[in-house]
Amino acid sequence: MLSPTGNTGDTIFRGLMLLVALFVxxxxxxxVIALASDSMLSIRQxxxxxxxxxxxxxxxxxxxxxxxxxGTVVSSLIALLISVPFSLGIAVFLVEQxxxxxxxxxxxxxxxxxxxxSVVYGxxxxxxxxxxxxxxxxxxxxxxxxxxxxxxxxxxxxxxxxGGIILAIMVTPIISAVVRDVLAAVPGSQRExxxxxGATKWEMIRVVLVNGAPGIAGAVILGLGRALGETMAVxxxxxxxxxxxxxxxxxxxxxxxxxxxxxxxATQDLYLSALVELGxxxxxxxxxxxxxARILVWNVTRKxxxxxxxx
Amino acid sequence: xVHLGKADRRRRLTSAVMTSLTAGCTLLAVGLLLVILSYIAxxxxxxxxxxxxxxxxRPVGEGGGIGNAILxxxxxLGLSSAVGLPLGISVxxxxxxxxxxxxxxxxxxxxxxxxxxxxxxxxxxIYAILVLPMKHFSAFAGGIALxxxxxxxxxxxxxxxxxxxxHSLRExxxxxGAPQWRVTLGVILPAAAxxxxxxxxxxxxxxxxxxxxxxxxxxxxxxxxxYMDRPIASLTVQIYNYAxxxxxxxxxxxxxxxxxxxxxxxGINIIVRFLTRKRF
Numbered sequence: 001m002l003s004p005t006g007n008t009g010d011t012i013f014r015g016l017m018l019l020v021a022l023f024v025x026x027x028x029x030x031x032v033i034a035l036a037s038d039s040m041l042s043i044r045q046x047x048x049x050x051x052x053x054x055x056x057x058x059x060x061x062x063x064x065x066x067x068x069x070x071g072t073v074v075s076s077l078i079a080l081l082i083s084v085p086f087s088l089g090i091a092v093f094l095v096e097q098x099x100x101x102x103x104x105x106x107x108x109x110x111x112x113x114x115x116x117x118s119v120v121y122g123x124x125x126x127x128x129x130x131x132x133x134x135x136x137x138x139x140x141x142x143x144x145x146x147x148x149x150x151x152x153x154x155x156x157x158x159x160x161x162x163g164g165i166i167l168a169i170m171v172t173p174i175i176s177a178v179v180r181d182v183l184a185a186v187p188g189s190q191r192e193x194x195x196x197x198g199a200t201k202w203e204m205i206r207v208v209l210v211n212g213a214p215g216i217a218g219a220v221i222l223g224l225g226r227a228l229g230e231t232m233a234v235x236x237x238x239x240x241x242x243x244x245x246x247x248x249x250x251x252x253x254x255x256x257x258x259x260x261x262x263x264x265x266a267t268q269d270l271y272l273s274a275l276v277e278l279g280x281x282x283x284x285x286x287x288x289x290x291x292x293a294r295i296l297v298w299n300v301t302r303k304x305x306x307x308x309x310x311x
Numbered sequence: 312x313v314h315l316g317k318a319d320r321r322r323r324l325t326s327a328v329m330t331s332l333t334a335g336c337t338l339l340a341v342g343l344l345l346v347i348l349s350y351i352a353x354x355x356x357x358x359x360x361x362x363x364x365x366x367x368x369r370p371v372g373e374g375g376g377i378g379n380a381i382l383x384x385x386x387x388l389g390l391s392s393a394v395g396l397p398l399g400i401s402v403x404x405x406x407x408x409x410x411x412x413x414x415x416x417x418x419x420x421x422x423x424x425x426x427x428x429x430x431x432x433x434x435x436x437i438y439a440i441l442v443l444p445m446k447h448f449s450a451f452a453g454g455i456a457l458x459x460x461x462x463x464x465x466x467x468x469x470x471x472x473x474x475x476x477x478h479s480l481r482e483x484x485x486x487x488g489a490p491q492w493r494v495t496l497g498v499i500l501p502a503a504a505x506x507x508x509x510x511x512x513x514x515x516x517x518x519x520x521x522x523x524x525x526x527x528x529x530x531x532x533x534x535x536x537x538y539m540d541r542p543i544a545s546l547t548v549q550i551y552n553y554a555x556x557x558x559x560x561x562x563x564x565x566x567x568x569x570x571x572x573x574x575x576x577x578g579i580n581i582i583v584r585f586l587t588r589k590r591f
Contacts, residue, residue: 229429
């Protein structure tokens with residue numbers, strides 16, 4: 001009994017819409033199956049060693065994903081380290097401080113940062129950001145913090161640090177948009193109570209931030225999911241060399257950029273299979289990360305009926 | 312005038328410093344946006360000309376243009392909209408009007424996580440199910456890849472827009488004896504039409520900037536083409552290929568192509584903002 005009204009047209013209509021919804025669920029299942037079956041060759045050949053081997057040498061037929069996993073994780077962590085304080089600042093300013101007539105247009109401008117395509121960030125990264133970092137940022141870092149292993153080695157402007165900074169710019173509008181929703185969902189009575197007890201504006205904001213903490217964590221994880229899978233901009237500035245080096249100045253490689261760069265070059269079956277397995281890893285990781293983030297954000301914003309703006 | 316103790320003065324100072332820091336963060340983000348956009352305009356305007364917009368690419372030193380890439384992008388956007396919009400709107404109708412209980416929660420969760428799946432993974436998936444069996448790159452595969460990215464975005468905005476339609480409208484139509492399908496398609500959907508249309512436009516804007524899922528589906532081409540079963544050029548892939556090339560002339564063309572792409576994307580975003588300013 002699909003239709004409560006017992007109308008034939010309704011039965012067809014409801015059945016059709018249900019079918020489309022099932023189709024979308026089926027696509028996700030088909031994704032897992034297609035990626036898993038096409039990476040079988042590589043999974044059989046390398047097993048778990050694929051994740052722990054740091055040798056990626058298609059000429060010799062050696063495929064290990066560790067350099068890509070390292071590059072992906074480190075560049076995403078750099079991105080979060082930079083963008084989380086900024087995103088919080090932006091969200092606090094727009095929700096708690098700016099008057100309405102400023103918050104709306106400025107909020108729109110911040111969201112526009114998310115409308116710029118990845119490949120455009122990449123182009124800007126190659127010709128503006130990388131030279132800027134090479135001349136103005138990396139030499140001082142090497143001079144003052146050169147005793148740390150992270151800031152040693154040759155300065156080229158192309159490498160992990162540049163990739164991380166580009167990612168930071170790209171995830172900031174996403175994190176700040178979700179944090180805005182989360183802060184807006186914190187009840188006004190919390191603010192009034194804090195102020196009534198004599199709290200300063202900043203102390204009141206801290207109360208609000210603590211209240212929204214789970215949702216903010218969700219927003220950060222959502223940003224992490226985006227950073228992990230970001231492809232074009234990172235590919236264009238990270239240097240694309242499968243190596244593990246402590247220095248953030250050195251070129252690196254991410255899972256997504258390895259797929260983007262080498263997929264059309266992969267002529268042997270094993271090579272292609274190894275790249276598809278990289279895709280499978282990326283799919284599973286981002287699926288789990290996004291799932292956790294959604295649950296955290298939903299729990300906060302659903303209570304007050306707020307709807308997340310971030311796509 | 313109340314006399315403030317030392318601790319009080321420090322608290323007020325902290326508050327003032329921290330609140331101005333948040334304004335600084337916002338200012339930096341907006342400043343960055345303006346710097347990036349004006350740099351694109353400044354770099355791009357130099358190589359922009361009528362022939363650049365209608366010509367196809369040529370070897371280094373002979374000029375050439377992005378006419379085939381513009382046509383290719385339009386073909387890809389047309390195909391992905393034709394497939395992705397009806398699917399996405401249907402899923403949105405299901406989520407808002409039809410689904411009940413546990414399962415609708417599962418569908419919503421799947422749709423939301425689908426939004427977060429990296430577009431490069433979508434490309435690999437389409438490669439596995441369309442390009443490998445067809446044995447060559449094609450505009451069709453590229454369009455389907457983009458459609459797959461559109462579906463979850465359109466579905467969620469459609470759901471949200473349908474939920475904004477007052478319940479009394481549904482009840483009124485049902486009370487007049489209309490079956491649910493007529494209520495949904497004839498009353499609720501038109502009431503939410505402008506919201507759904509702006510959601511669709513934003514999805515098109517988002518997809519028109521995608522590069523990664525096209526690299527090994529539509530692949531790219533140096534010629535004018537509108538055939539579905541052959542590789543096709545696109546603005547974004549062209550920008551990428553020119554950007555990583557070693558030639559200054561191609562770099563200049565990449566900036567000009569970026570200016571064209573950004574005009575399209577920002578245009579859509581600003582129009583949508585203008586249309587929706589009353590609602591939000």
